[in-house]
Every structure is written in structure tokens, then in C-alpha cells.
Amino acid sequence: MKKLCLGLPKGSLQEATIDMMKKAGYTVIVNSRSYYPTIDDDEISVRLIRPQDMSRYIEKGIIDAGLTGADWVKEAESDVRVVVSLIYAKQQLTKVKWVLAVPETSAIHTVNDLQGKKIATELVNVTRRYLAERGIVADIEFSHGATEAKAPDLVDAIVELTETGNSLRANKLRIVETIMESSTLLIANHNAWEDEWKRTKIENLAMLFEGAIIAREKVGLKMNVPNGALDQVLKKLPALRKPTISSLSEGAGYAIETVLDETIARKITPELKRAGAEGIIEYPLNKVIL
Template sequence: MSKLKIAIQKSGRLKDDSLALLKQCGISVDNGRDQLKVSANNFPLEIFFLRNSDIPQYIEDGVVDLGIVGENLLYEIDSELDVLRSLNFSKCRVSIAVPKNSKFTDIKDFEGKKIATSYPNTTQKFFKSNGVNTEVHAISGSVEIAPNIGLSDAICDIVSTGNTLFNNGLKELFVIMKSQAVLVKQPKPSREVNSLIEQLNFRIGAVLRAKTSKYILMNVPNANIQKVSALLPVLKSPTVLPLAEEGWSSLHSVIDEDDFWNVIDQLKEAGAEGILVAPIEKIIE
């Protein structure tokens, strides 16, 4: 029987978030310290722990079938790998940052300046698209110290919270792109492997949908059920259960978390009472 092979980053936040996602998908993994490959206990899956920059090549060569990487990496290497879905974690942005006391304000101010970065291709594409010639210095690690030691006038790096920039006396000036973790697959999986990919992708979809949704239940006058239901369009139809008090029902549905506070007043105006909101573990569609 074939096993699905997936590559994830061998250390760091992306690794932790990837393993957490697999666990939420019901996949049990005994991840021993410093192991480069482990097998799942309850799903035909092998996990390869690789350097982030190596994952796309392993997928292209068919050594692994799937990989979890950042969108920014795929952009940097001009990858044409098939992205199955965005995973809504490890969010960051690739930005140009300069010293806080810098007088840089416009993109044209960077003409002829030195830019230190771990993403030279991304940096060059950004400035070239804006008609600006810069001197790009490709370095690995601790990019943020480059301006302080005179190596560069600015940097291009990934930014999550901005704390690292602040602590090194830098400010974010331009955002080149926003990025998050994505699931990518090899170009030509076998039929059996592709079936396993679809199974895993289905599970991931159920988990991700649940993270952005809430289970909502409320008491509603029967005459207002249709009006209230129109405010909760997530599922095909709400569940309606009669209450002991005549003329009233309990309405159960799902709502996008981002929409809840936007419609709560409308629900109350429509006659909803005793509104309860609860988290959802999975949504199977």
C-alpha cells in the first residue's frame, strides 16, 4: 500500500503549526527529537522534516508528494508548483525596512542604494518593477543588523509582529507581499497517491472551515424564523426545534466568526433571544 509523503520545515513556527494541523486532522505522529522522517500511526502518511528552502525541489522531483511552505518562498524561487490551498497560519509580510531616522519616503529614494536581504529575487523584482536600480546584497540570517553595521542602507525581510525591526531601530516602509503557509503538491502523483492527497485535503478543509466559524443557537418567535435565518447564510438551512413554550423555537446554525458582531444587533432586532455561541471542531460539507 502506498504512503503519502509530506515535507514540512524541520524547525520553527511553521513546523509547529504544520504538526498541529495534522493532529487536528486526526493524524497521530510520534515525533522523536532530531528525526528526519516519521510515519503516522493511523494514516498512510510519512513526514519528512527538511530545510524550508529545500522543500519545493523535493516536491518537484517527486521525492515527496506534498509540502507545507510559505507563499513568500514560492515567489522568491519563481515556483510553478500547484497550490492546493492556503492554510491560514504562519502569516507574515515581505517588507522593505529602513533605519528609523532615515529620510527615505519614496521608492525613488532607493536609486543606487544598498539593500540587504535573504530574498534577493523578490527584492530585485520589486525594485525593477518600480524602475529603481539598487545594489542587492544576499545574506542569510540576521538581516536586520545590516544597516547598523554599515552593510546596507535598507533591508528586505519577512515581518510578523514588527518587534524585531523595532528592536533594531528599523521601521517598515513598503510591503512587497503578504504571505501565509500553503499546501503544495507534486505535478504528477500516482492515482493511489492522489486519492490519499484528496483525503488529507478534505480533512484539512474541514478543520480550517471550523476555525473561522462558530456554532450559534438562539430562541426565536416562530413568526420570525425566516427573517432570522436570512441573517445566517452559512449553511443551507438552520435546524429548528420547537420549545416547550408555544410559538417559540430554538434555531441552530453556523456563522462566520468575522460576521458575528456585524449581525448580532440585527438578530436581536429580528426577535432572537438567549443567543449562545460555541466553537466548532470540524465542519464536514
């Protein structure tokens, strides 16, 4: 049987990725200490790979495709096919940022103030290129992690990833500039992409993964509306296209069904009730394919 070898990111993105895949319809089970999780699709084999290494495994064709951060693809300068960008991070459905940060009390206020200074980061190549483009010569040292703790004792500034901003705040650091934004990417090997069977399999995954991400922020809403209240209720309702309206039996009114952002749903639900809607139910969605 043909198989697609898919790399999943070990570490920070692992849980969010497995949750996303569950919504997309795939159950991935990770056994502790094993780098070969199981998946309920005979046509896919999965491997856990560190995000930093993912694009190199794919460029070399050791695996066909995988999920990793755009940051590490750029850092490794790998030649891979970017299939789709999926906006989710460890904790939220957002992009993450790599920022140049300094202690709150530092005299460094712009990137130009870094001339001759010492910077610690895990993202050495991207940082080096960023500074070189601006004519700054600085001493960039590789950090193995816990980078926030290094300024000001060991270095003048750091370039570090931030999602919620909690780590920067907890370590009394101030952002000077954003160096790059990064989202999770589904990337593929060029030869795998040229193979019709593999490409279709990868494209199907991309569609389901994207659908799962879009669905995370949306909900389904159903309600009954008595005759006479329909216009008032419809004025309040957004929909992907237009809401579905069906007639209730014996002319008792209408049933309305729609899909909308969860934040809008929580705002308009009381308004719908006041406009005459009854029996309003809200339900989560697994996938929304646009």
C-alpha cells in the same frame, strides 16, 4: 501499501501546521531531533523539511507533496503544482508580507531612493527581480537572519518578512514598500498529481486542511427560543446557509442551531438573549467544509 510522502515545514510554521492538522483530524507527533515525525494514517509518511528547501524536494519527486510558504516557492522558482493556498502564519490566520524597510530616520522614502544602495535579505532572488523590474541597481547581500539588526550599521535597507510588525517596531524600522505577500501553500509533485491514488489523497488533505482553517474563525451556536420570540431572534442570526429550526416537545418553542464567525457571535449573543433566546451555548468547530 501505497503511501503518500508529505513534507511538513520545520521552524516558524511547524507548530501552526501541526495544530491545523490536528483540527483536520490528523495527529502528528514530533520526536525531538528526528526529522521523521509519526502520523496516525498508515497511508501517509511525514518528513520535516526546511521551508526554503521544500519545493526543491517536491520538484525532484523525493517527496510527493508538502506545506511551505509561497515566498520560498517563488524564491526557488520551482516547477510544482500549487494545490491550495491556506491563509495561516506562525501566529495568526493571515498572510505575511515581505517588506522593504529602512531605519525610521532614513532619507530613503521610495524604492527609487535605493539606487546604488546596499540591501540585506534572505529573499535574494525575489528582491533582485523586484528591483530590476523597476530599473534599480542596488547591492543585495544575503542575510542569514536577524536581518532587522543590520540597518543602518551594515546596510541602508532590508527586505524582511513581517507578520505582526513587532520586529520592525522593536528595531525602529519604517516600511517603504511591500515586495510580496505570502501564504502557506500545499504543493505537489507533477507526477504524484498524475497518479490517481496520490492525487485523491492530496485532494482529500487539501479539503480537510481548508476546512480546518475556515473552522478556526467560526463557532457553532445553539439556543432555545420561546414561541413568540422566534422572529426577533432570527433577525439577528446569520448562517452559512439558513439556521436550522426545530420544534421543542409539547409546543414549548424552538431550538435554533447555526454556524457563524466568532466575532459576530460575541457581538450578537447579548442581543439574542435580549431578543428572548434562552440556554444559548457556543462551541468550537474542527472543520467547516463549504
